[in-house]
Amino acid sequence: MESLQDFIMIDPSKKVSDEELQAWRAEVDRKDQEKLQQDILKNKRRYYRRDSLWGTSGEQTFSFEQWEPSMQRNVKKAHAVKEQAIALFKKLRVGDNFNIMLMGTAGNGKTALVLAIMNALQRFSHRTVMFVSVVDLRELVMHDFADYEAERKQNRVERSMREVDVLILDDFGSEAGGMNNVGSATERLQQFWFRVAEARQAKTKDGKKRFSTIITTNNKRSDLERMYNSKIVSRLVTKKPENQIVFAGLEDVRE
Ligand SMILES: Nc1ncnc2c1ncn2[C@@H]1O[C@H](COP(=O)(O)OP(=O)(O)O)[C@@H](O)[C@H]1O
Ligand SMILES: [Mg+2]
Incomplete structure (x- = not known):
């Protein structure tokens, strides 16, 4: 996953606005959620296959x-x-x-x-x-x-x-x-x-x-x-x- 450091370091002279930071956080959250949903589905499917x-x-x-x-x-x-x-x-x-x-x-x-x-x-x-x-x-x-x-x-x-x-x-x-x-x-x-x-x-x-x-x-x-x-x-x-x-x-x- 990208780190906040890397993101900010892209251009040290550039100040990250609150909006940009928020958008970045939202994107990370969305990706986490998606990954979580996929893991849950994979697990459920394992159970249904077993049963x-x-x-x-x-x-x-x-x-x-x-x-x-x-x-x-x-x-x-x-x-x-x-x-x-x-x-x-x-x-x-x-x-x-x-x-x-x-x-x-x-x-x-x-x-x-x-x-x-x-x-x-x-x-x-x-x-x-x-x-x-x-x-x-x-x-x-x-x-x-x-x-x-x-x-x-x-x-x-x-x-x-x-x-x-x-x-x-x-x-x-x-x-x-x-x-x-x-x-x-x-x-x-x-x-x-x-x-x-x-x-x-x-x-x-x-x-x-x-x-x-x-x-x-x-x-x-x-x-x-x-x-x-x-x-x-x-x-x-x-x-x-x-x-x-x-x-x-x-x-x-x-x-
Ligand atoms: N249209 C079809 N194309 C390819 N294979 C078929 C087709 N219809 C049946 N089969 C195959 O013939 C066999 C018998 O079919 P199956 O689905 O078990 O019938 P049923 O459940 O109605 O008794 C299976 O091996 C199936 O894969
Ligand atoms: Mg049959």
Whole structure:
């Protein structure tokens, strides 16, 4: 950093006016603030990366540049879902908050496209993002009662899921098969979802949504409502058509 001495010494004969000194101080303060904000963001991102749950395939990345519309027979549709995802990313980027749903059958590219949104937010915005494979989450929450290590991890993950700007829930609905079973573990999972859903619907003082939640799912909204409590679904899953990316007409591109 520049020192006050150097600044004053540029021209010893020149007297530094109060205004100049004040302007210099303000500039130094601004730079300090900026650096501080960057350090805080870097730290937060480290935590959200640590608490992300990636499923069996481990940490994955994908970007809009890698999206190949020609992998699909319906090239036009494959192009359209990407354009819609980019448009939604641009709104998230400037701090708008709303929920997004990517809906379609297996192998359509839902996870790939949601990873592209995540990648773009990390590269081109100050917003924090966390990826949660819902199947992994179920395993984490339904751990053994005496497993304190798992308990601690669950608490960390829950806190991050409640506080991150943009929360991605990958394969929402896929873990809910046993959700209506009675039993303390299922009860715990249900309670977990309640707390997260409640936190995610928080509003700012001026009544705007504070957080965004993005889900990918193979299920219809009505299926999700049957699987989870409808309060959970209404808080996490958007009803707005413009925020739903529907993959109908696209195929399974896995080999
Ligand atoms: N349009 C595309 N361009 C490039 N790769 C794609 C595309 N669609 C899917 N893939 C790749 O195909 C595989 C299956 O896609 P995935 O996103 O996992 O599907 P889903 O989540 O809908 O089941 C992944 O490896 C993904 O990266
Ligand atoms: Mg997927």
